[in-house]
Every structure is written in structure tokens, then in C-alpha cells.
Amino acid sequence: MKSLVKAAAILTVTALGMGGLGRAVRRRASGHARRRPVYGGTLTPVVSQLGIDVGILLGGVVVVENVFGLGGIGQDSVQAIDQGNLPVIIGFVLAAAVFVVVSNIVVDIAYTLLDPRVRLS
Secondary structure, three states: OHHHHOOHHHHHHHHOOOOOOOEEEEEOOOOOEEEEEOHHHHOHHHHHHHHHHHHHHHHHHHHHHHHHOOOOHHHHHHHHHHHOOHHHHHHHHHHHHHHHHHHHHHHHHHHHHHOOOOOOO
């Protein structure tokens, strides 16, 4: 991202006073300048990592609740596995899957907001 901000075009635009840090000026065919954010294309890996972290957080809930003896869905799922309570196990896995799918949909929507080249179809 630093190399993008230090690019010659961005430095020139900033030096001429046409845009602040994080903005680039593009010329349209009509000759009018259009300001657009520079950081949009660089935020997509961050959004991807946040989407991946959702699954890691679900696994972390189970560990943290068992280590510290907190009551919650993680501890309930471990007790259900110990007791062989199949409906509770299925419910936990289904809830975790829905949570991950919803987070992936949110990541896809965030992609379309951040990068205009990405389209939902």
C-alpha cells in the first residue's frame, strides 16, 4: 500500500494540491477530473482475512470457554460431544456453517463496495 501511495501519479496530484493523501484524480473522456479513493484496491486482502478469521473465532470460542470454565455455546458443544448428544452437535455445526456462509456473503458485498471491478452476478 505504501508503494501505491508513493506512486508518481499520486505524488504529483498531491503536490499540485488537487487531492489529499488517499485520493487520485482520473481524467474522464469529457475532460472533467474525477476523484476516487486509492485505498479501495488495497483493502480487499484485509477483508478476505477478516472473513477467514470468522471460522478461527468459532474454534477459539470452544477453547477459551473450556480453559476458563465459562458457560456458552463452546462448552455446550464439548459436553454434547462427550455425552454423544447428536441433535446438539448437529445444531452447533449447522449454526457454525450458517455463520461462516453469512460472513462470506458480507465479504463478497464488501468487495463490490471496495473494488469497482468486482460485480455480483
